[in-house]
Amino acid sequence: MENNKSTLVVFSGDLDKAIASFIIATGSAAMGNQVTMFFTFWGLNILRKDQGISVDKTFLDKMFGKMLPRGPEKLGISKMNFGGLGAKLMKYTMKKKNISTLQELIELAQELDIKMVACTMSMDVLGIKKEELIDGLEYAGVASYLADAQESKINLFV
């Protein structure tokens, strides 16, 4: 039973899907599995630092940077978001029911040695620089994801 692997592709940057991804990932790590989370496209927003970081960027990249949510606190939910009100309500009710926040789940994932990988191609597309993402990430592409996925018994695309 030792050394089973789980892999998740986190493509979505929706708060609800991010929470689901991190619950599965941390649960899997608790069950003794080696877990890799591969963040691509909108999923990269989950890993952004909430403060603005000044880095050299083209105009278009800057616009992307402004429009896309910076980190767990800014994400919307995939249904009934109503311009962010839905996300606020969701966070409020989850807090009341004592469910871990996305921020807490991310910290927990790091504590459990979950490997978090940012897709460098998506970073290029969205104009996101390493300095803008949280610490402790690895940077890679499709081959390293596939190499991990091939050895995994659980592989999800969220």
Added chain:
Amino acid sequence: MNTDKVLDAKGLSCPMPVVRSKKAMDEIKTGQVLELHTTDSGALNDIPAWARSANHQVLDHQEENGVYKFWIQKG
């Protein structure tokens, strides 16, 4: 029953009971017993499933006023 460590996970919801149990197991030796208290109703299925995957053994469980108690031996 002999207990080597007690974990109070009451009020915590999925995935915390399992994650905390895992951390607690890291702190005891093989053969020692963890006593877990949780209020998560999913735990009735979740704790045995986690124990099976992680090679631990659920020795006993009880329910008392909405609190589920598990005795799990580290494998």
